[in-house]
Amino acid sequence: MKLIKTDIPQVLLVEPTVFADERGYFCEIYKKETLENALGYQLAFIQDNEAKSTKGVLRGLHYQLPPFAQTKLVRVIQGSVLDVVVDIRKGSPTFGKHVAIELNDKNKQQLLVPKGFAHGYVVLSDTAIFSYKVDNYYHKQSERGIIFNDPQLNIDWNYPIDKLIISEKDTIQPAFAKADLFEKEHNINE
Numbered sequence: 291m292k293l294i295k296t297d298i299p300q301v302l303l304v305e306p307t308v309f310a311d312e313r314g315y316f317c318e319i320y321k322k323e324t325l326e327n328a329l330g331y332q333l334a335f336i337q338d339n340e341a342k343s344t345k346g347v348l349r350g351l352h353y354q355l356p357p358f359a360q361t362k363l364v365r366v367i368q369g370s371v372l373d374v375v376v377d378i379r380k381g382s383p384t385f386g387k388h389v390a391i392e393l394n395d396k397n398k399q400q401l402l403v404p405k406g407f408a409h410g411y412v413v414l415s416d417t418a419i420f421s422y423k424v425d426n427y428y429h430k431q432s433e434r435g436i437i438f439n440d441p442q443l444n445i446d447w448n449y450p451i452d453k454l455i456i457s458e459k460d461t462i463q464p465a466f467a468k469a470d471l472f473e474k475e476h477n478i479n480e
């Protein structure tokens with residue numbers, strides 16, 4: 291397993307080692323100890339999620355507020371997505387900055403999305419199956435969002451905006467400047 295830094299120190303790209311042979315392949319997808327050593331904090335994932343989407347579906351930008359904030363370990367089981375992670379921790383040196391990385395079933399790369407970050411993705415392949423671990427249960431009342439095309443965040447989704455498929459909820463998410471973000475005291479995973 292290879293851990294690759296991104297432009298935001300707390301957001302890690304995780305690349306599993308693939309053992310291919312004439313039968314196919316084997317890889318360790320998640321190894322608690324390896325990730326914890328790289329992150330410097332404990333992980334305690336308690337729920338696995340899976341979503342299947344068609345081309346052009348954009349889900350996000352979503353997060354849950356403390357005490358239901360979630361660390362996520364996200365990956366693509368089938369297809370390809372552009373995955374976006376935004377630092378929404380007030381006072382962070384990378385506050386308002388984002389990482390945008392293609393995850394697909396070929397590179398098998400995963401992204402570690404810490405608490406204090408908004409997350410979303412757009413599907414680039416005909417269909418995509420997206421799977422992720424979270425370390426806090428879904429808590430609807432704590433769910434928050436930011437509009438995907440916020441001018442301040444200036445995310446290039448690399449997809450024609452008129453062809454995006456977005457849920458009604460996600461078309462009315464607040465602007466970054468109006469969203470409930472993470473206060474300084476919530477800057478966990480420093």
Ligand SMILES: Cc1cn([C@H]2C[C@H](O)[C@@H](COP(=O)(O)OP(=O)(O)O[C@H]3O[C@H](C)C(=O)[C@H](O)[C@H]3O)O2)c(=O)[nH]c1=O
Binds near residue numbers: 341349350427428457
């Ligand atoms: C997230 C979640 C949702 N649900 C229910 C609530 C709705 O009835 C239905 C679809 O939920 P939603 O439209 O919020 O699903 P996504 O748009 O894929 O949401 C996810 O999108 C972005 C990419 C994320 O990073 C979040 O993990 C998550 O918010 O599943 C549950 O029952 N449990 C859950 O953990």
